[in-house]
Amino acid sequence: MSxxxxxxxxxxxxQLEVLKQRTLEELRRRTDPADTIPERVSYEHEVHNNAEDAEEERSEDLRFAEIDIDRQRLRDIEEALRRMAAASYGVCIDCGEDIPRNRLMAYPTALRCSACQTASENMRHG
Incomplete structure (x- = not known):
């Protein structure tokens, strides 16, 4: 453990700054009003296709889920940058030990060492 x-x-x-820029670009793209699915204008003579309506709704739900994921990723990146500035980056928030270099290189927003992360996930799911 180095x-x-x-x-x-x-x-x-x-790496975090690059990830931040990519995430911001994704958020801009996903929230661009020109990129949203146009609202369906209902006319009395229009025949509604339930499959098309369902697909539009599913697409919109997926877009909102992706936006939520991007926002969480951005929060995680900004928190990692704050920890760097405060000199607490790379220290497990649970046990206080250094997070191994390999883990941080693979997952730069890591808050916990692998053992504490596993324990945290087990408590949440179990």
Whole structure:
């Protein structure tokens, strides 16, 4: 278990900034009014196709779910950047031990070491 070096920290900061920009671009794209499904104008003579309506609703639900995921990812990235600025980045929030370098390189927004993350997930699901 090797702690992160200052070079690792710089690389991780750059990686987080790139992830932040990509996530912001995704949010802009997903929330662009021109990119939304147009509201169906109902006319008395229009024949409604339930399958088309269901597909439009499913598409809209999926878009909102993706927006929620992007917003959470953005919060996680910003929190990781705040921890970096406060010099608490790379320290498990549960046990206080250093999060292994390999874990941070693979998952730069990690809050916990692998053991504490597993324990946290087991408590939530079990």
């Amino acid at each position: 702690p992160i070096t200052s070079e690792d920290r710089d690389a991780l900061r750059r």
